[in-house]
Amino acid sequence: MASSAEGVLPGRLAHGYWRAHEWGLSDNACLKLIHQVLETGIQCFDHAACYGDFRNEAEFGRALALEPALRERLYLVSKCGILFPNDELPHIQSHYYDNSRAHIIWSAERSIEKLQCGYLDLLLIHRPSPCAHPEEIAAAFDDLHCRGLVRHFGVSNYSAQKFSMLQSWLDQPLVTNQIEISPLQPAPFDDGSLDYLLEKRLRPMAWSPLGGGALFKPQNERSTRVAQALFAHGETYGENRLDTLVYAWLLAHPAGIMPIVGSGRLERIENASAALNIPFSEQEWLSVYTAAQGKPLP
Known part of the structure; x- marks a missing residue:
């Protein structure tokens, strides 16, 4: 190899x-x-x-x-x-x-x-x-x-x-x-995809990190739960930009995820860059993860 x-x-x-x-x-x-x-x-x-x-x-x-x-x-x-x-x-x-x-x-x-x-x-x-x-x-x-x-x-x-x-x-x-990879597509955290890349010391790129925009106009209970969990964390840092909080959550994972910002609007790109300044503790990160799963940790 x-x-x-x-x-x-x-x-x-x-x-x-x-x-x-x-x-x-x-x-x-x-x-x-x-x-x-x-x-x-x-x-x-x-x-x-x-x-x-x-x-x-x-x-x-x-x-x-x-x-x-x-x-x-x-x-x-x-x-x-x-x-x-x-x-x-x-x-x-x-x-x-x-x-x-x-x-x-x-x-x-x-x-x-x-x-x-x-x-x-x-x-x-x-x-x-x-x-x-x-x-x-x-x-x-x-x-x-x-x-x-x-x-x-x-x-x-x-x-x-x-x-x-x-x-x-x-x-x-x-x-x-x-x-x-997104809060609404958390499967890679559990299906071995990120574990394998961590084992090989490789970083993943994340497409559709905002869940196709579904978090911005929640259509179901799950989307609403995840958005609320993200906003709750944002209160600690005076941050209410949902996209910034999503990017911060992804960036906090130890796999070193590289989210792809798919917008032509400078404001959206700057929002993503601002996420680099917002940390998530493991406890805070898991609060969003469990909101996406719809059930508490075992």
Whole structure:
């Protein structure tokens, strides 16, 4: 197995571009946002080939092309493997996953071209295909790494067992697993996902850390309980921004979770950054966890 990848991810937060096509930003406005994100201390920018029907990376790339020297201040992440019908790539006729050597290489090269970035700091397999051959993935990673196109590799939405299996075939260390983690999606705290990463000294990235916005407009008793538990903790610190409290709760976990902030609004990004100043004791953390579980600790 390759050497440890501990410490590869920069900082504690990432900025995500899943919904960037909805932000309505011009190239200059996108460049301004990149600078503003950097000013909050966030260096990691999370993309995927398929975001925005395979168009979002090009939008970011046009902004970056306005100031190419900015590239060296950015840690750029992309993901590959999810395919579905879209106007940008009309040859794709169905929804499926492609974890083949040829596709991984093609997708990474395309992402680099669209982002106009020269190389990727991190490439993730977006979702595991049930029939993926790990030897194909290993060959693709070898090719991209040897040519200097991708510096680090990881996965997304993998179980601990699938992560371990794939790593056994690779010469490069997998540096992270990007999974859904939030107060409303606490399964990774109990299903072995975070335990495995803690064992390997690897940090997870968390997509949808705000639970898809469900906490902001609670639709059920569970969402209401969790929001109330978070607000109760916030009173101690004079903090009433719910998103800030959610990020603080995730950041407090010993796995070193890196939440992905998926908003184009500077206010929301600054709210996430403010979470770095709000601690949770184990007792306080568990009060939110038990609210999500709907039952007391055994």
